[in-house]
Amino acid sequence: MEKLLKEILENNKKYCDNGEVAHYIPALASQDKRSLGISLVDLKSNKIFNQGDTDKFFTLQSISKIFTLILALQDKGAEYVFSKVGMEPTGDPFNSIIKLETINPSKPLNPMINAGAIAISSMIKGESNQHKIERVIDFFEPILGRRLSVNQKVFESERNTGHRNRATAYFLKDVGILSGEVEEILDFYFMHCSLDVTCKDIAYLGGFLANQGKTINTEEQLVSQSITQIAKSFMVTCGMYNSSGEFAIKVGIPAKSGVGGGVMAVSPNHYGIGIWGPALDEKGNSIAGVKMLEDLSTKLDLSIF
Structure with a gap:
């Protein structure tokens, strides 16, 4: 091999x-x-x-979307998760927001595009973002045999330049997909994408x-x-x-x-x-x-x- x-x-x-x-x-x-x-x-x-x-x-970036989906399914159940996020491919780039406004009902088509992953991030249980990211890290630990950490430089870079993600999240908030504070949800999303x-x-x-x-x-x-x-x-x-x-x-x-x-x-x-x-x-x-x-x-x- x-x-x-x-x-x-x-x-x-x-x-x-x-x-x-x-x-x-x-x-x-x-x-x-x-x-x-x-x-x-x-x-x-x-x-x-x-x-x-x-x-x-x-950094994990979008690979983390698989595991936050798993956590959301454990936390909320499939019926709730898929009432907010669809199951279909888009054919569009991962950061595209065009279909959010053109489809009815207006919800992300799947959890792997940014819009869907942001919605999934809002479903993870935790009293704070620190609690939520610790839950993600706790999930990985028995699989990897070590604890991961957030790359702060990448996290801050994504937070400072993630304008399209921010626009996407506020649109999702407007149409009732997101509950909670948009900026907090985005910070958690950027955190789990920034795990080394x-x-x-x-x-x-x-x-x-x-x-x-x-x-x-x-x-x-x-x-x-x-x-x-x-x-x-x-x-x-x-x-x-x-x-x-x-x-x-x-x-x-x-x-x-x-x-x-x-x-x-x-x-x-x-x-x-x-x-x-x-x-x-x-x-x-x-x-x-x-x-x-x-x-x-x-x-x-x-x-x-």
């Missing part, structure tokens, strides 16, 4: 030059676009295999979903299988922004990307995969990361279809 991952990484490193880091978030603009790493956790052997920049830290992780962390998070909501090391059932099925379904249909259909055809496994360059992928009952490559394509996905996943899926016959 180490040999295969090394070959895949070396063959796809060249694609980093074709992408750009997320300059619209100033704190992400300084990332090295040539960075690239891949980690894979094998559920059967409980071993992790790594190649490239797998120990460097980056590594490729190895992302692989273990993917492995947790591949293991049907059980931790890999202890087999503790943290989340019901039914909730992990919902999460992975959204990853297939909406997880790679408006490239999700193409990704399903070319790679064929549940995955969630983030504009920090991370991609979490899941081979159900087999592997958790973590990718980091901050050079993004025009859709916001790691350009070399997607190429690596295409090769890995072909070599290991991973497609669920």
